[in-house]
Amino acid sequence: MKKFPKSFLWGAATSAPQSEGHSSLNGKSPSTWDKWYELAPEKFQKDQGPEHTTNMYELYHEDIKRMKEIHMNSYRTSIAWTRLLPDGKTINQEAVDFYRDYFKELQENGVKPIINLFHFDMPWWLMEKGGWETRASVDAFAYYAKTCFELFGDLVDDWTTFNEPMVHVECGYLYGYHYPAIHDFKKAVQVGYHTLMAHTLAVKAFKEGSHSGKIGIILNVSPCYPRSQSKEDLQAAELADLLNTKSFLDPAVLGTIPAGLIDCLRQNQLLPVTEANDLEEIKQNTVDFIGMNYYQPSRVQAPKEVNKPAVSPADFYDHYDWPDKKINPYRGWEIYPEALYDVAMMIKNEYKNILWYVSENGMGVADEERFMDASGMIQDDYRIEFMEDHLTQLHKGIEAGSNCFGYHSWTFIDCWSWLNGYKNRYGFYQLDLNNDQRRLKKSGLWFKELVDQNGLK
Incomplete structure (x- = not known):
């Protein structure tokens, strides 16, 4: 038996925009996703927009009972900025009542809430002013964060500021996948910098408020593996690490922006506009823990x-298609569990062995009804195998001394996934889009046993 540490957190993760539904109701204002779906519904999978999603807004009472049934002891979701502060300043009391009851019920059922503040859902009112391109976004986010801490701090011990901030930078400003879907390296760097400062000032607000508990950030991180040990390939890997990993991880944990990253941006005329006290704020406001989302290697x-000068990250590195890879054909992603051990060692050896947890890990598969047995249960053995292989590597890292305190699967119930809608499913529970009915999958039964044993056979 591969045993995990005592009080290890076993759970799942989702976000407000991907689970709550009621996206135009109950006092909520539009996010970029709501508005983009209104403007260009053809970009979305089978016209599946953000309005309804998993309908947790109505069904969270029953869903928390389902969490308890599979013995989850923790759960990460987010607060919708647009629901809590529809205009950025005015508190929506219905949202306060909803979130307080949601978080209280989690606690009462033995499910520890880890609450994130931003999961790609930029308010439209702020997007109209320039979104993360403007410095005003930093103060707006800090105010929102402070409001959350004051309203819910008695119910939430563990907070995170952003989920995968690199995603809204890349997808919105480099690769065209998320709104505003532009290709501008200079703007992307500025957006990333303002996001970093928004995170920093949110951490500052938490510390100045003398709130109990801990605050962190959730990053999508993989060690970067070069094609070869040639000087050129090693340099490409170094630059990829600087841009994609160290750009947020170093400031968040070490309180510094890597000198190599600054030099790279300066040489390519990409340095962002900054303010005089920014570096000191970053230095003084490091995190208590890190969430690491891991799906595929780099x-x-x-x-x-x-x-x-560079016009895109492709001027620094190209993707290398490893010929020996194992792949998930539904997402087109490589399956490489060994990287989770490498993440554990990276955190131990390069980042002060800070407290961290696996905040997302999972396998998306399309048309899962193919694997349904006579009783109606999806036999998702592929998902079980995926998680077992990754947990084996995580256990190895913990045994080697890495300070990991939990593992969260993506996700609890099949959730809406941005432009992909419900094409690929990830949940322990299957969602019927016709009636919101939830059905437990085989992986949910396996997870219950995993939690009960606090380990793998």
């Missing part, structure tokens, strides 16, 4: 053609 090689 493999790179030296680019064949380079623009100078």
Whole structure:
């Protein structure tokens, strides 16, 4: 038996925009997702927009009982900025009542809430003013964070500021996947910098408020594996790490922006606009813990053609398609559990062995009804195998001294996934889109046994 530490957190993760529904109701104002779906519904999977999603707004009482049934002891979701502060300043009392009851019921059922503040859902009122491109977004987010801590701090011990901040930078400003879907490296850097400062001032508000508990950030991190040990490939891996991992991880944990990243941006005329006291604020407001989302490794090689100054990250590194890879064909993602051990060692050796947990890990599969047995239960053995393989590597890292305190699967109930809608399913519970009915999958039974044993056979 591979035993995990005592009081290990076993749970699942989701977000407000992907689970709550009621996206235009109950005093909530539009996010970029609501507005983009209104403007360009053809971009979304089978016209599946953000309005209804999993309808947790109505069904959280029953869903928390389902969490308890599979013995989850923790759960991460987010607060919708647009629901709590529809105009950025005015508190929506119905939202306060909803979240307080939600969080209280989690606690009463033995499910520890870990609450995140931002999961890609930029308020439309702020987007109209420039969104993360403007410095005003930093103060707006700090005010929102302070409001959350004051309203819910008695119910929530563990907070995170952002989920995968690199995603809204890349997808919105480099690769065209999220609104505003533009390709501008200079703007992307500025957006990333303002996001970092928003995180920093949120941490500052938490510390100045003398709130109990801990505050962290959730990052999508993978060690970067070069194609070869050639000088060129190693340099590509170093630059990929600086841009994609160290850009947020170093300031959050170490309180510094890597000198190599600053030099790279300066050489390519990409340095962001900053303010005088920013570096001191970053230094003084580091996190208590880190959430690490891991799905696939990062493999790179030296680019064949380079623009100078750079116009995209492809001028620093190219993706390397490892010929020996195992792949999830539904997402097109490589399956490489060994990277989770490497993440554990990276945190131990390079980041003060800070407290951390696996905040997302899971396998998305389409058309899961193919695997339904006669009783109506989906036999998702592929998901069980995926998690067992990753947990084996995580256990190895913990045994080697890495300070990991939990593991959260993505996700509890099949949830809405941005432009992909419900194409790929990840949940322990199947969601019927026709009637919101939830049905337990085989992986949910396996997870219950995992929690009860606090370990793997």
